[in-house]
Amino acid sequence: MKSKILALLGSTLLTGTAMAGGYQVNLASQRQIGMGHTGTGLNTGTSSIFFNPGAMAQARNGITIGASAIISKIAYQAPESNNTVMADNPTGTPFQVYGVYGITDKLKAGLGVYTPFGSTVNWGNEWNGRFGLNELSLKAIFIQPTLSYQITEKLGVGAGFVYSTGGVNLQRSIPLENNEGEGRAELDGDANGMGYNVGIFFNPTDKLSLGLSYRSKVDMEVEEGTAEFDVPASVAARFPAGTTFKAALPLPSTLTLGIGFNPTEKLTLAVDISRVGWSAYEKLRFDYSQNVNGSNFTENSRNYEDVYIYRIGGEYKVTDALALRAGAYYDETPVQDGYLTPETPDSDSRGLSAGIGYTFSEKISVDASFLYINKKERTDASNLSGGIAGTYKSIAYIPGVALNYNF
Amino acid sequence: MKKNFIYRSGMLALFAGVLTLTSCDPEIDTPNPTAGEADFTTYVALGNSLTAGFTDGALYLEGQQSSYPSILAQQFATVGGSQTFKQPLMPAGVSVGSPVITSTGAQVPQKRVLKIVQDCNGVAGLSPVEAGERAPYPNAFLASAPTVQGPYNNMGVPGAKSFHLLAPGYGNPAGLADGTANPFFVRFASSATTSVLADAMAQNPTFFTLWIGNNDVLGYALAGGTPAVGEKDYPTGQQQFAGYINMLVTQLTSKGAKGAIGNIPNVSKIPYFTTIPYNGLNLTAEQATQLTAAYASKGLTHITFQAGANAFVVLEDGMPRKIKSTELILLPASDLLKCQQGGSAVPLDDKYVLSEAELAIINEHTNSYNAAIQAAATAKGLAYADFNSYLNRVATGFSLNGITYSSTFVTGNIFSLDGIHFTQRGAALAANEFIDAINKTYKARIPKVDETQYTTVVFP
Known part of the structure; x- marks a missing residue:
């Protein structure tokens, strides 16, 4: 049953348009999205697999299935122009499936499948930046088997192994034209990588809980992608058919400290501070199997920098069945001035969220969330990244829903 | 029952929310376009082949449609400029180059295209070649009357020097034989006795661009600094040039028109003179x-x-x-x-x-012309577009919107297949140089054109 659902999700759903910093997608649980995506310092149930494996030892046996829809809009204006270009991004659908089962009272096993990174941006092949980018799709699905152990009543630890599978597809125009139009390049390849997710969870009193989690960097490597070129016949020899490429893209580490506080039985408050190791993303390099237009590689600097994300959220239980949630966060951009690109036209972003949870029975509950992301308008010369200079502004609306089944 | 209600209302709210939100786009706050202190109601462009939209060694429709004045007019239209900008357009599919004298008489070359041909050694390779047979002169011009009626906003005349713009009869068919007329102006002059300047002034322009002077020294350079005896290809005298520019600018501004004036690039930045290495x-x-x-x-x-x-x-x-x-x-x-x-x-x-001596003469004249152009711009408060500096930047090379630009022949994206004139993309970039100067001088905010929408060299 579970494997069928996984297969279905994996084959029909796309991962999201990057709407956190860089190409991170922080949409791991609808309950937690409602609370500003806090959760490292809380027992969040099955989603502890993501937020803090150390808390998973306290989770009930159960399965959670959820998904969000990222409706993202990016506007662009070239320098000193009055013409606004809108990226026509498909709706992204990041998803997650978590299952937790208790081997003993203290030892729990879990499996998580989730999509913490991804990006789909489509600028089309007419805008002024088309020689930089037409379309980029980046997908990563994390599969994470996890064990968690409750050492004492107050202290739990957990660790998970991450296998990531996905792919990249990049299309851009080539500035060589014939009577039919401009040339085009399409790079496409499957990628995979490995990493881990560890956490420690401590609840000294009934009212206070603390968590620390570390999700490692995962290097997504494309071993043999295909590079296809459509160029005028007279220069086709410079863009040989059958070219393959290698590339590596780091999915950065995230270290999070979380605090949970229950002033009353009905109210839960949470704060998370994350440090994301974006400095791992220094360059985007493609190595070709043969010379393409005179060179066997292309390389552009990225030089991202490490950033912090600050989150705050709360949940109020109106009744035993109904919970209302709200939260906010501030996510710094890892992209330095001069390095903005149309792949990830990133800037400091502000997120506001609301959520609702309803428990139908001991076994079944649903969570719905809504997140609004507003990134600061950003103007950049993009002169250090080979990007497209101009002004970018992004917003996103992200509704989501999840079903929890406990047994 | 209760479940159903929650589910239904929830889905309805979600659906309504998604609908509302998808119509709510991010906006970028930029100041609105404005004409500033200038008035673009009637724009007239004066100049030579660069102004006419001459490209690939010939005048033809697509080049004219992407001439820098045509592109400027389109941008001016966003700040109150006229929606119509008339040019003496060539019939589709016809191109006329500058007449060349051969042993069998004067001929008119067609535009150049890039083709794979055998060179003089029999080696096949990409090379710019004339698109078809040369036509006898002046018949080719007679068959290329403008397809639209004047008066013409674009008064660019290929081959014109500074003083030609002032010369009555420069468009007189009878003057072709003795060289006092120019076949490109004969095509569209309003009368046999008119001058380029008179036809321009008759339109009462509120704004003009003037980019003239290249040919005053280019003719000398194209002749390798050794014009045949009796030919008129020695550089225009420096003082005379300053006088002509002042006469042009004085008349153009006599009714209160504002304008922009471009200086001339040094020939040593043009592929026609730089493609062959000295030590090849x-x-x-x-x-x-x-x-x-x-x-x-x-x-x-x-x-x-x-x-x-x-x-x-x-x-x-x-x-x-x-x-x-x-x-x-x-x-x-x-x-x-x-x-x-x-x-x-x-x-x-x-x-x-x-030679060094010839280049010294060229440099001296170019610098002197540019000093005169700048002085005229300053005296009349005109926008001054510094194409000499711009072409220096091109020679160094720069990157814009993911494309590399340079003065390299064929692949540099700026120069067309004649090695002297702009590609359509090059014309768009020149228009943006003018816009920069105009915005600065007249406190205007004319939007820049997206140069990538204009073609460069077309490969087979």
């Missing part, structure tokens, strides 16, 4: 020894060769010598160099070479 003569040791001996046998012991790269041999002022690294070889010499031992056993003729 590659020899084996054996060839070097033979050539050295051959020149020594004529008593020319100062001309020696070595294995590897050598400077070409040129004939300057009647004396064969090695060309200096600072001197330039003109593009039409390429077949001579490649296939007829030109520059090696046979010294390259004076007319294919710009």
Whole structure:
């Protein structure tokens, strides 16, 4: 049953348009999205697999299935122009499936499948930046088997192994034209990588809980992608058919400290501070199997920098069945001035969220969330990244829903 | 029942929310376009081939439609400029180049296109070639009457020098024989007696661009600094040039029009003069020894060769010598160099070479013209577009919107297949240079054009 659902999700759903910093997608649980995506310092149930494996030892046996829809809009204006270009991004659908089962009272096993990174941006092949980018799709699905152990009543630890599978597809125009139009390049390849997710969870009193989690960097490597070129016949020899490429893209580490506080039985408050190791993303390099237009590689600097994300959220239980949630966060951009690109036209972003949870029975509950992301308008010369200079502004609306089944 | 209600209302709210939100787009706050202190109601452009939209060695419809004045007019329209900008358009599919004198009479070349052809050595490769047979002159011009009625906002006349714009009868068919008229102006002059300036002023322009002076020195450069005796291709006198510019600007501003004036780039930044390297003569040791001996046998012991790269041999002022690294070889010499031992056993003729002395004359005139143009702009408060600096930047190379631009022939994206005139993309970038100058001088905010929408060299 579970494997069928996984297969279905994996084959029909796309991962999201990057709407956190860089190409991170922080949409791991609808309950937690409602609370500003806090959760490292809380027992969040099955989603502890993501937020803090150390808390998973306290989770009930159960399965959670959820998904969000990222409706993202990016506007662009070239320098000193009055013409606004809108990226026509498909709706992204990041998803997650978590299952937790208790081997003993203290030892729990879990499996998580989730999509913490991804990006789909489509600028089309007419805008002024088309020689930089037409379309980029980046997908990563994390599969994470996890064990968690409750050492004492107050202290739990957990660790998970991450296998990531996905792919990249990049299309851009080539500035060589014939009577039919401009040339085009399409790079496409499957990628995979490995990493881990560890956490420690401590609840000294009934009212206070603390968590620390570390999700490692995962290097997504494309071993043999295909590079296809459509160029005028007279220069086709410079863009040989059958070219393959290698590339590596780091999915950065995230270290999070979380605090949970229950002033009353009905109210839960949470704060998370994350440090994301974006400095791992220094360059985007493609190595070709043969010379393409005179060179066997292309390389552009990225030089991202490490950033912090600050989150705050709360949940109020109106009744035993109904919970209302709200939260906010501030996510710094890892992209330095001069390095903005149309792949990830990133800037400091502000997120506001609301959520609702309803428990139908001991076994079944649903969570719905809504997140609004507003990134600061950003103007950049993009002169250090080979990007497209101009002004970018992004917003996103992200509704989501999840079903929890406990047994 | 209760479940159903929650589910239904929830889905309804979600659906309504998604609908509302998808119609809510991010906005970028930029100031609105404004004309500032200028008035673009009636825009007239004066100039030479660059203004006319001459490209790939000829005047033809697509080049005219993407001429920099046409692009400027389109941008001016966003700040109150007229929606119509009339040009003396060529019929579709017809192109006319500058007439050339051959042994069988004057002929009109067609535009150049890039094709895979066999060169003089029989080696196949990409090369700019004329698209078709040359037509006899002046018949080709008679068959290319403008397809739209005047008066014309674009008064660019290929081949025009500064004083030509002032000359009555420059469009008189009867003047073609003795060279007092220009076939490109004969095409669209309002009368046999009019001048380019008179036709421009008759439209009462509120705004003008003037970009003239290139040909005042380019003719000399194209002749390799050695115009045939009696030809008019010596550079226009420096004081005379300043006088002509002042007369033009004084008249153009006499009714209160604002305007922009462009200066002229140095020819040493143009591929026609920079594509062939001075030391492109590659020899084996054996060839070097033979050539050295051959020149020594004529008593020319100062001309020696070595294995590897050598400077070409040129004939300057009647004396064969090695060309200096600072001197330039003109593009039409390429077949001579490649296939007829030109520059090696046979010294390259004076007319294919710009020597240091000739370049000094060119530089002196260019600098003097530009000083006069800038002085005229300052005196009348006109926008001053510094194309000399711009072409220096092009020569260094720059990147814009993911494309590299340079003064490299064919692949530099700026210059068309004649090595002198802009591609359509190059014209769009020139329009943006004008916009920069106009915005600065008149506190306007005319939006820049997206240059990537204009073509560069088309490959087969």
